[in-house]
Every structure is written in C-alpha cells, then in structure tokens.
Amino acid sequence: MTRAAxxxxxxxxxxxAARGAGGSAAASEVAGEGLSERQREVLDAVLKxxxxxxxxxSVAAVARAAxxxxxxxxxxxxxxxxxxxxxxxxxxxxxxxxxxxxxxxTREGLEAALTGFAESWLTxxxxxxxxALNRAAVAHAGSGRSRLGDIVLTNGxxxxxxxxxxxxxxxxxxxxxGFTDAADAFRGFFGLVVADTQIRxxxxxxxxxxxxxxxxISARAVTKFLLLHGQG
Amino acid sequence: MTRAAxxxxxxxxxxxAARGAGGSAAASEVAGEGLSERQREVLDAVLKxxxxxxxxxSVAAVARAAxxxxxxxxxxxxxxxxxxxxxxxxxxxxxxxxxxxxxxxTREGLEAALTGFAESWLTxxxxxxxxALNRAAVAHAGSGRSRLGDIVLTNGxxxxxxxxxxxxxxxxxxxxxGFTDAADAFRGFFGLVVADTQIRxxxxxxxxxxxxxxxxISARAVTKFLLLHGQG
DNA sequence: TTGACACCGAACCGTACGGTACGGTACGCA
DNA sequence: TGCGTACCGTACCGTACGGTTCGGTGTCAA
Numbered sequence: 079m080t081r082a083a084x085x086x087x088x089x090x091x092x093x094x095a096a097r098g099a100g101g102s103a104a105a106s107e108v109a110g111e112g113l114s115e116r117q118r119e120v121l122d123a124v125l126k127x128x129x130x131x132x133x134x135x136s137v138a139a140v141a142r143a144a145x146x147x148x149x150x151x152x153x154x155x156x157x158x159x160x161x162x163x164x165x166x167x168x169x170x171x172x173x174x175x176x177x178x179x180x181x182x183x184t185r186e187g188l189e190a191a192l193t194g195f196a197e198s199w200l201t202x203x204x205x206x207x208x209x210a211l212n213r214a215a216v217a218h219a220g221s222g223r224s225r226l227g228d229i230v231l232t233n234g235x236x237x238x239x240x241x242x243x244x245x246x247x248x249x250x251x252x253x254x255x256g257f258t259d260a261a262d263a264f265r266g267f268f269g270l271v272v273a274d275t276q277i278r279x280x281x282x283x284x285x286x287x288x289x290x291x292x293x294x295i296s297a298r299a300v301t302k303f304l305l306l307h308g309q310g
Numbered sequence: 311m312t313r314a315a316x317x318x319x320x321x322x323x324x325x326x327a328a329r330g331a332g333g334s335a336a337a338s339e340v341a342g343e344g345l346s347e348r349q350r351e352v353l354d355a356v357l358k359x360x361x362x363x364x365x366x367x368s369v370a371a372v373a374r375a376a377x378x379x380x381x382x383x384x385x386x387x388x389x390x391x392x393x394x395x396x397x398x399x400x401x402x403x404x405x406x407x408x409x410x411x412x413x414x415x416t417r418e419g420l421e422a423a424l425t426g427f428a429e430s431w432l433t434x435x436x437x438x439x440x441x442a443l444n445r446a447a448v449a450h451a452g453s454g455r456s457r458l459g460d461i462v463l464t465n466g467x468x469x470x471x472x473x474x475x476x477x478x479x480x481x482x483x484x485x486x487x488g489f490t491d492a493a494d495a496f497r498g499f500f501g502l503v504v505a506d507t508q509i510r511x512x513x514x515x516x517x518x519x520x521x522x523x524x525x526x527i528s529a530r531a532v533t534k535f536l537l538l539h540g541q542g
Numbered sequence: 543t544t545g546a547c548a549c550c551g552a553a554c555c556g557t558a559c560g561g562t563a564c565g566g567t568a569c570g571c572a
Numbered sequence: 573t574g575c576g577t578a579c580c581g582t583a584c585c586g587t588a589c590g591g592t593t594c595g596g597t598g599t600c601a602a
Contacts, residue, residue: 131453132452132453132454134453136589136590138590141551146549146551147550149591149593149594150549150550153549157590158590212448212509212513213448213451214452215514216448216512216513217364219445219514220365221363221366222364223366227513228513228514231515234513239506265505266534268501268505269501269504269531271501272505273497274467278463280448281447281462281463281466282451283459283463305537306537306538368558369560377580378580378581380582381561381564382578382579382580384560384561384562389560389561545602546599546600546601547598547599547600548598548600549596551596552596554591554594555591556589556592561586561587562584562585563585564581566579566581568579569577569578571576572574572576
C-alpha cells in the first residue's frame with residue numbers, strides 16, 4: 079500500500095492543489111482532478127458505504143472501512159460534508175456518456191443514438207450507486223446543509239440535457255425531427271425514457287429492470303418520441 | 311384550546327383506537343382516521359417543520375412548535391418515526407384526486423379529464439409540502455429506518471396509476487384510445503406530464519411553475535399523449 | 543544518523559438529540 | 573371538596589457522533 083502525495087483539498091473548489099513537487103511514485107492523474115490514489119481509495123470506500131447504509135454512516139465508519147485515520151480524513155476533506163462532496167464529485171467524474179454520431183445524421187443513426195442514450199441513462203439511474211447518491215443529494219437539498227443537490231443536478235438531468243439537445247438540434251437541421259422548442263422536446267424525451275422509474279426507485283420500490291427490459295423500454299420510448307417529433 | 315379524547319396510536323396500524331366511550335366534545339372524526347383534533351394540530355405542526363427544516367428537526371422542536379410536551383408526543387406516537395409516519399399518513403389522507411367523468415366518454419371529456427389530472431398532479435408535486443415529504447421519504451427509504459417510502463409510494467405514483475389506468479381503459483373501451491399495454495400507456499402519460507420536474511425539485515432546483523405554466527405543460531403533455539394513443 | 547513528513551489508531555471533548563421522569567395545572571366527575 | 577386523568581414544561585440521562593489531539597510508525601532525504 080504505497081502512500082502518495084496528498085494535496086489539501088478545498089472542498090468547494092478542488093483547486094490546483096498546491097502540492098510540493100511532482101509527488102512520489104503513484105500520484106497518477108487519471109480522472110480524479112488532483113486526487114491521489116489513496117484518496118480515491120478512500121472516496122470509493124465512502125461510495126460503498128453510501129450504497130450500504132445511505133448517508134447515515136459516521137466519519138469513524140469511513141475511517142474504519144478505508145483503514146485510515148479520522149485525522150487524515152479531516153485534513154484532506156475539511157469536514158464530513160467535504161468528504162461527501164468529494165465522493166460525489168469523484169463518482170461524477172467517472173461517469174461517461176455514450177458517443178454520439180458526429181458525421182451526417184441519418185434516420186437510423188439518430189434513432190440508434192437516441193436509443194443508446196436512453197439505455198445508458200436508464201442503466202445509470204437504476205444502479206445502486208446512483209440511487210444512493212441521488213438519495214443523499216435529495217436529503218441534503220432539503221436541509222440545505224451542502225451543495226450535493228447542485229452537483230447531482232449538474233451531473234444528472236442537466237448533463238443529460240446538455241448532451242441531448244445538440245443531438246435534437248442536429249436532427250432538426252438534418253430534417254429528421256420537427257419541433258419548435260428544443261427544451262420541450264427534451265422534456266418529452268426525458269419523460270418517455272425515465273417516466274416514474276427514478277422516483278419509484280428512490281422511494282424504495284425494488285423494480286430493477288435488467289438489461290433486456292432496459293433495451294425494450296428504451297426502444298419503446300424512442301419509437302414514441304419519433305412518432306411525436308419525427309419527420310417523414 | 312379544548313382538549314379532546316386521545317386514542318393511543320399504534321403507529322404501524324392506526325387501529326380502531328380503543329377509546330372509552332364517545333369521547334368529549336371535540337372528538338370529530340372528519341378524515342384523520344382516529345386522530346383527535348389536538349393530534350391533528352400536532353401533526354400539522356410536524357408537516358410545517360418538515361417544510362421549513364426538512365426532516366432535520368428534533369422532537370423537542372416539534373413540542374415547542376406545537377406547544378405540547380415531549381412526553382405526550384411519545385405517548386401518542388411511540389417514537390420519532392411514529393410521529394413522522396403519522397404526519398405523512400395524515401397529509402396523505404388530506405389529498406384528494408380530481409373527479410373523473412363517470413358517464414359515457416367523449417373525446418373532449420377524455421381530454422379534459424386527462425388534462426385536469428395532469429394539472430392536479432403537477433400542482434401537488436410542485437408544492438412545498440409534497441417536496442418536503444418526498445425528500446423525507448426518499449431519505450428514509452435509503453436508511454431503511456421506516457416505511458415512509460412505502461407510504462409516499464402508495465399515495466403518490468401508485469395512487470396516480472390506480473386512478474389513471476381505469477380512465478385509459480375506459481377510453482379504449484369507448485374507442486378513443488389505442489394501446490396494447492395499459493401499464494405502458496400509463497408510463498408514457500406519467501413521463502410526458504412529470505418529465506424531469508419532480509427529480510429537479512427534489513434535488514433543489516428552484517423551478518416553481520405557476521398555475522399558468524402548469525396548465526400549458528399539462529395541455530402539451532395531453533396533446534402528445536393523444537397523438538401517441540388517440541384514435542380518430 | 544537525524545529530522546521532517548505523512549500517516550494510523552485510539553483516546554478524548556463538547557454537544558445535540560432521543561427518550562424518560564417529575565412537578566405542576568386544568569378539568570371532569572363523584 | 574377531593575380524586576383521577578390528561579396534559580404542559582422542564583430537567584434529566586445515556587449515547588452517538590463530529591471534530592481534535594496525541595503517541596507511535598514507516599519512509600525519505602540530507
């Protein structure tokens with residue numbers, strides 16, 4: 079278990095991490111903006127705890143699970159909220175959206191892209207980790223004690239919207255889609271894909287669609303969407 | 311402030327409340343299954359606190375807000391969870407769904423009923439109280455510490471489904487709608503109406519559609535739904 | 543070898559909260 | 573008038589948790 083350099087994080091703004099020199103061997107910079115290997119381990123432990131116990135866990139439990147001291151946790155992340163926030167950010171940085179076709183759009187390409195997106199989205203939001211994180215974010219949004227809600231909102235619905243709307247616009251430009259308001263079209267797409275799935279999962283209903291069901295639901299949703307907005 | 315008879319509640323199952331005799335003057339039995347006037351006051355105070363502070367409040371805060379003693383709260387509701395559960399049940403008992411047309415369905419009647427339902431639903435879920443309750447229920451569903459999630463699920467999405475599906479079936483029977491799977495049709499309707507509104511609200515986005523917007527959204531959603539499933 | 547550093551593990555502190563107990567008061571009833 | 577009951581307000585208790593401090597250990601660089 080090699081130790082790595084450990085930048086002191088400003089939980090709000092990850093900061094350029096004023097670390098001295100390049101750090102020792104294992105300070106790789108893959109995706110977790112300025113996080114050391116060890117820190118990522120710790121954050122993964124936090125995520126695991128969130129799935130298992132849903133935000134009710136103590137900092138001591140994190141220390142136990144990650145085999146590190148509370149002192150280190152507080153030094154790295156400031157306080158419990160900073161720890162949670164960092165964990166959610168870390169998870170968000172891991173999620174990748176599917177590739178969208180960049181060349182000229184065909185009807186089939188558009189349909190495939192939309193379906194792929196729907197499947198990907200449903201797979202994410204029905205996952206244990208997403209459910210746990212969304213639950214925590216919702217709870218925190220209620221008590222206003224942190225910005226977890228913002229983060230999840232940004233990396234959840236908003237991120238989806240930012241990715242989908244250009245695709246819809248491209249579809250319209252290519253004469254494949256017809257709509258007047260892109261936001262409204264997105265709303266329709268989101269609704270047809272997600273429907274009541276997410277809120278039911280968050281409320282504890284244990285519908286867990288398997289990949290086949292997700293494919294079927296996505297296909298139906300895209301069919302409906304194209305029925306509403308398809309041209310030709 | 312007149313005191314009323316106070317049945318000891320079994321939080322799980324409200325029970326027929328083994329009260330002695332009819333109770334004194336003010337023990338009216340309007341809607342809150344076996345709750346005395348005073349108890350309903352207390353539960354309303356709890357709901358107010360949930361809106362204001364979102365489940366983070368202490369039992370002492372409830373006692374303060376409702377001008378009653380903690381001892382009484384524990385006597386009536388058992389523990390903090392019982393108190394919350396009773397409050398959510400009490401609120402659920404107050405929500406009324408819109409009337410649906412019972413006579414022969416016309417195309418206009420169906421459209422009006424669907425639109426009315428959509429408006430009603432959006433009005434409910436964008437309300438402060440609904441947001442607060444859903445947040446609490448989601449949080450509790452995560453830590454498995456109570457059955458709040460079930461209650462909200464039953465009185466939320468499931469209740470909507472139970473009310474809408476017969477309407478859809480009636481529409482199909484009257485030749486106004488076409489679909490093969492009622493559950494799938496409901497899914498579509500729910501999605502088109504709610505879309506990302508609820509999850510965004512729960513996550514702290516402060517979109518608060520006013521009645522005019524709700525009407526507009528509902529009308530568009532119903533139009534789309536009828537485009538997908540309308541016959542003729 | 544020595545010192546600085548980063549970390550672990552455990553003990554510690556203050557507080558907040560769930561839950562209980564108790565004294566005091568208003569009221570119905572015999 | 574006196575008793576029982578239902579309630580309020582407050583004090584109290586135990587515990588759990590966030591956050592701090594400290595002693596001890598491994599590592600690296602001078």
